[in-house]
Amino acid sequence: MPTRVSGLVSGMDTESLVSAMVSSYTAKVDKYTKQQTKLSWTQEAWKGLNTKVYGLYTSISGLRFSSGYSLQKASVSDVTKAKVTANGSAVNGTQKLNIIASAQTAYMTSADLSKKYSGTIDSKTELSKLGYDVKDEDGKPVAAKINITTKDEDGNDKTTELSLSGNSTVKDLLDGLQKAGINANYDATNHRFYLNSKKTGTEGDFSVTAAPGDENADALLAAIGLNTQPEGAEESDTTNYATMVKGVDAKIRLNGVLYTGNSNTFNINGLTIEALGVTGDGDENAITVNTQTDTQGLYDKIKDFLSQYNSVINEITKLYNAESSSGYEPLTDDEKDAMNETEIEKWETKIKDSLLRRDSTLSGVMQSMMSAMSGTFTVNGTKVSLASYGIQTLGILNSAKNEQNAYHIDGDEEDENTSGRKDKLMTALSANPDEVVDFMKQLTTKLYDAIGEKMTATELSSAYTIYNDKQMTKQYGDYTSIIKQWEKKVTDKEDFYYQKFAKMEAKLSELQSQTSSLTGILG
Structure with missing residues (x-):
C-alpha cells in the first residue's frame, strides 16, 4: 500500500475518513477471510479423523479371514533341550521330540604364537617377526601361497x-581370511588366531592348507600357527599346532521321523523347533511338545480390535456432540491485537472443537459403524451378537461423557466398569474358539464394508476419504478468489477517495494562497 500524506491543509484525518468510507468493502474481506479460515480448520479436523478411521479400516482388513485369528501356542516338557513355537497351521495335540545332535560351527584355533615371538603382536606386526622371513638372492621377500577352502551356495x-x-x-592375513569367507581375529591375551565359519553345520566346513607345489607354504603356515599336527601323532599338541573342529549338522527326530539341517532351527508343519541341548535318541529319551489354541492370544486380539474401535467411535461421538460455539468467529488481525495469546488460543479452541458438531456426514459415518457393530450373525445355526459373548456398551447413563457407544468386555480385569462380571468371552474361546472366530469374521467384514462404503471415491471426495475433501478444496479456492476480488475493490475505492481528498487539499491550498495574497494587497 503506498504511503499517502494528506490533510496537511484541511487538518482532517483523511485516513480515518477513507477507512470509514470503505468499511463496507473491508467488512466483506473480513467476512470471507473468516469463512476461509474456518473452512481450513474444518479440513484439518476431518483429515485428523479420517486418518484414525482409515487406520481402523486397514487394521480390521485381516480380521475378515481365518488367517487373522490363527493363533497357536506350543509348550515343551523340557525347556532346557528345546524351544518350540507354533503358527496357525500347527496341529493341536502332543508330539514326541528327540534332539540327537545340535548344530556346531567349524572352528580353527592357531598354535600359541608366544612360543614363536616374545614381543607384542598386533595388526601391524610383520610376519617376518613370527618366523616367516624367506628372501631371494637379492634379499627381497619371497611370498608363499596358502589355500582357504570353503563351501559355496551349492555346497x-x-x-x-x-x-x-x-x-x-597380521592385518593382511586377517583381511585375506575374511575375504575368503572365514571369520578371523587375533587374541593378544592368548596369543592365538581364531578362525570360524560364517555358517553352522557341515556347510561351514573349511580348511587352511599349503598351496600345492609352493615349497615355502608350510613354513608360512608354521609361522602363523595354522599348521596342523601330522597324522599319527600320539598326543594332541595344541601349543605348537593348530586345532581344527569340524562343523556338525543338527539332527532331531519328531514323531519318529529324522530331520537334519545345518541350523539348530527347524520349521516342521507349523512348528518352529530350536534345538538347545541333546536328549539322545529313542522313545525313552524323547520329550513332549504340546500344541493348542492360544485362547489368551485370541482374547487379546479381540480386545485390541475393540480398543481401536472404541478410540475412533469415542472421537466421533465427541466431535458430533461438541458444545456450540455460536457467536464465535475466527479473529481478524486487529481483533487479535486486542487480546493476549492465552485469550486467542481459548477463543480459537472453542471454534475448532465445535466444527463438526451435528455434522450430517459425521452422523452417517457414526451410524454406519454402530449399526455394523450391533449386528446379529448366524454361527452354527444360532443367532449371536457381541452381547452373546458379554461384549456391550454401558449406555449413556453409565458411561463417561461421549463414551456411550464404546464396547466393554465382561470380566476384563483392566476395565473397572465390567471386571466383576462373568467372563463370557474367555469361556466361549476356551470351549469353542472356532465359533467365536466365525462370528468375528462376519462382524469385522460388515464393519469393514460399512466404512469402505463411506470411503468410496465420488466427485466430491477422494478414495479412502469419509468426507468431501474435493468439494472443500474447491471451496477454499473459491474463497481465495472472492477475497482477492474484494481486496481489489477496497484498494480501488481507497484510491478513488484519496484522489478526491487530494484534489480538495489542492483547492484549499490554492484558496489559502489567494487569500494570503489579497490580505497582503489590502494590507
Whole structure:
C-alpha cells in the first residue's frame, strides 16, 4: 500500500475518513477471510479423523479371514533341550521330540604364537617377526601361497589363494581370511588366531592348507600357527599346532521321523523347533511338545480390535456432540491485537472443537459403524451378537461423557466398569474358539464394508476419504478468489477517495494562497 500524506491543509484525518468510507468493502474481506479460515480448520479436523478411521479400516482388513485369528501356542516338557513355537497351521495335540545332535560351527584355533615371538603382536606386526622371513638372492621377500577352502551356495568346494610374504602384516592375513569367507581375529591375551565359519553345520566346513607345489607354504603356515599336527601323532599338541573342529549338522527326530539341517532351527508343519541341548535318541529319551489354541492370544486380539474401535467411535461421538460455539468467529488481525495469546488460543479452541458438531456426514459415518457393530450373525445355526459373548456398551447413563457407544468386555480385569462380571468371552474361546472366530469374521467384514462404503471415491471426495475433501478444496479456492476480488475493490475505492481528498487539499491550498495574497494587497 503506498504511503499517502494528506490533510496537511484541511487538518482532517483523511485516513480515518477513507477507512470509514470503505468499511463496507473491508467488512466483506473480513467476512470471507473468516469463512476461509474456518473452512481450513474444518479440513484439518476431518483429515485428523479420517486418518484414525482409515487406520481402523486397514487394521480390521485381516480380521475378515481365518488367517487373522490363527493363533497357536506350543509348550515343551523340557525347556532346557528345546524351544518350540507354533503358527496357525500347527496341529493341536502332543508330539514326541528327540534332539540327537545340535548344530556346531567349524572352528580353527592357531598354535600359541608366544612360543614363536616374545614381543607384542598386533595388526601391524610383520610376519617376518613370527618366523616367516624367506628372501631371494637379492634379499627381497619371497611370498608363499596358502589355500582357504570353503563351501559355496551349492555346497561345492571353493578355494581362495592367499599370498603373503615376510613384509605382510597380521592385518593382511586377517583381511585375506575374511575375504575368503572365514571369520578371523587375533587374541593378544592368548596369543592365538581364531578362525570360524560364517555358517553352522557341515556347510561351514573349511580348511587352511599349503598351496600345492609352493615349497615355502608350510613354513608360512608354521609361522602363523595354522599348521596342523601330522597324522599319527600320539598326543594332541595344541601349543605348537593348530586345532581344527569340524562343523556338525543338527539332527532331531519328531514323531519318529529324522530331520537334519545345518541350523539348530527347524520349521516342521507349523512348528518352529530350536534345538538347545541333546536328549539322545529313542522313545525313552524323547520329550513332549504340546500344541493348542492360544485362547489368551485370541482374547487379546479381540480386545485390541475393540480398543481401536472404541478410540475412533469415542472421537466421533465427541466431535458430533461438541458444545456450540455460536457467536464465535475466527479473529481478524486487529481483533487479535486486542487480546493476549492465552485469550486467542481459548477463543480459537472453542471454534475448532465445535466444527463438526451435528455434522450430517459425521452422523452417517457414526451410524454406519454402530449399526455394523450391533449386528446379529448366524454361527452354527444360532443367532449371536457381541452381547452373546458379554461384549456391550454401558449406555449413556453409565458411561463417561461421549463414551456411550464404546464396547466393554465382561470380566476384563483392566476395565473397572465390567471386571466383576462373568467372563463370557474367555469361556466361549476356551470351549469353542472356532465359533467365536466365525462370528468375528462376519462382524469385522460388515464393519469393514460399512466404512469402505463411506470411503468410496465420488466427485466430491477422494478414495479412502469419509468426507468431501474435493468439494472443500474447491471451496477454499473459491474463497481465495472472492477475497482477492474484494481486496481489489477496497484498494480501488481507497484510491478513488484519496484522489478526491487530494484534489480538495489542492483547492484549499490554492484558496489559502489567494487569500494570503489579497490580505497582503489590502494590507
